[in-house]
C-alpha cells in the first residue's frame with residue numbers, strides 16, 4: 001500500500017465509498033487504484049466519491065455468523081455493481097426473502113460490530129434497498 005497517493009491516505013476508504021477515477025478514459029476503481037489499467041502511463045487518476053447506488057449481481061444468505069455477529073443472522077451478502085461500474089461484496093440489510101438479483105440498492109454507513117472488552121466499535125458500508 002506504500003504506493004497509494006497521499007491524497008488517498010487521508011480519505012479513509014473503509015468509511016466512505018471513496019475510490020478513484022481515470023480522467024482520461026472515465027473508468028472508476030473501487031477499491032481505489034492509483035494506476036489506470038486502460039491508459040497505463042497516460043492515465044490521470046483522481047479521487048472519486050461514488051454515489052453509492054447500484055444493483056445486486058448475485059447474493060448468498062448467511063445463516064451461520066462469525067462470533068459476535070450471531071444476532072445478525074440470517075443476513076445477506078451480495079455482490080453489488082455500482083452504477084459507475086466497479087463491483088464489491090457487501091452486506092445488504094433487509095428481509096432476505098425480498099432480495100433478488102437486479103434489485104436496486106444504495107449504500108449506508110452502519111455499525112459492523114463491537115468488541116465488548118475493548119469498547120471498540122467498527123463501522124463500514126452496507127447496502128439497503130434503494131427505496132428503503
Ligand SMILES: [Zn+2]
Nearest residue numbers: 022025036039
Ligand atoms: Zn484510463
